[in-house]
Amino acid sequence: MTAEDPSPPASSLLLAAIRAAGGVAAPRSADLLQEVAQAAQQVGRSALQLRAAGEEKTTLRLAWPTGSAPSIEQLRDQAPPTLAPIPTLVWALCLKAAWPDPTLPHYPGQPFPAELIETAARHLGASARAVATALTRTLPGRDLITPVGPLIHLGPAVATLPGPTVTALRRGHHRLPDPQEHQEPPPSGGTAATIGDQTPHATAPHDLTHPDPPPPHSSDHIVCNTITALETARGPLPPRDLPALQDPDIRADVQSALTGIGRTLIRTPQGTWTTGYPDTVAEALNAADIGTLTPAQRTVLAVILLHTVALPRAQGRHTHAQWDTTQHGVTQRQLGRNRALSKLTISSALRALIAAGLVDTTGQGTYVPGPCLQRLSETRITALWEDLIIAGRPQGHLARAIQQRRQAARPTASPQEHP
Incomplete structure (x- = not known):
């Protein structure tokens, strides 16, 4: 520096x-x-x-302290996406199972078995596959629940909920679906499963913010x-x-x-x-490798940008600034033509990229650059364009020039740094 x-x-x-x-x-x-x-x-x-x-x-x-929660009205169509109906149902069941008494703190709550939620959701008409996806992927991905062994705990994101949200949940606690109502009785002669003491528990959050800040x-x-x-x-x-x-x-x-x-x-x-x-x-x-993409995610994102921005721009069909386009989408079938990645790997990468806002959808099976790409600085945008040039024609003169310039800009380590 x-x-x-x-x-x-x-x-x-x-x-x-x-x-x-x-x-x-x-x-x-x-x-x-x-x-x-x-x-x-x-x-x-x-x-x-x-x-x-x-x-x-x-x-x-x-x-979010009281009074600082985001305003959905101000964000309008840019409000963060909400959970789909089945994950919402599963989340409500999980919250009621972990937080049966609304007079107590909502976090960390108590652990519960996944079978309890699966049984209740099945009785409420949810498909087993959708419930399993919510329990193993959707809700853990948002840190709303944390599976640990055979038990599920409330995730750390629950501790960060805005005060008004917690107040509303406490007020409407009686309306949350109760998974205990649908619990199947144990087999004849058996006993109900109990929660062991060996499962690691979460700790109550400690707010580091000054309790009495000066009037703003x-x-x-x-x-x-x-x-x-x-x-x-x-x-x-x-x-x-x-x-x-x-x-x-x-x-x-x-x-x-x-x-x-x-x-x-x-x-x-x-x-x-x-x-x-x-x-x-x-x-x-x-x-520090914090918040970075995996190699598969980087590959899928690069292919999407090539199909939706780079190639249309080279063909004169895309003249918008940066990634501002919804006209040139790419389907998962087109992405699957990359034989280096399996369909499962592509699907997994797409879910992660959509969750991160790096990829968006304009219709069923059509993917376009996501809104978070516009959070990049000019330097990062330039670097990404250079990456697309290298990916599109790695042996081209321009690609070689970019690689040589980057190599020359890297700091040279001294022998003492790498014995």
């Missing part, structure tokens, strides 16, 4: 890592924890320290609300939804607060607003 491009502070990197991975191992430094909590509070978040079920280390996660100024509310909308939206938001950003002072305050959590404000070529990682933070996360 140069003097003009300093390394981001440790607290910013930790918060950026939480954004990328959902949670990170909690550092031992009390000072660093306090810096993280203060930076999170500046953007309307609270820092929680907890240990999830099945984990040995305490982790840091971000939660009106501009602080505006900054927090703006950042909340930008950070939770699926894609960029139009200026009409964020009028405060027209004020240079508010815009500078938003950028300052984002810098504290390892993020930056981005104006897209279409004039919309979003947030992303600064290049220094992105490089640090990539070096």
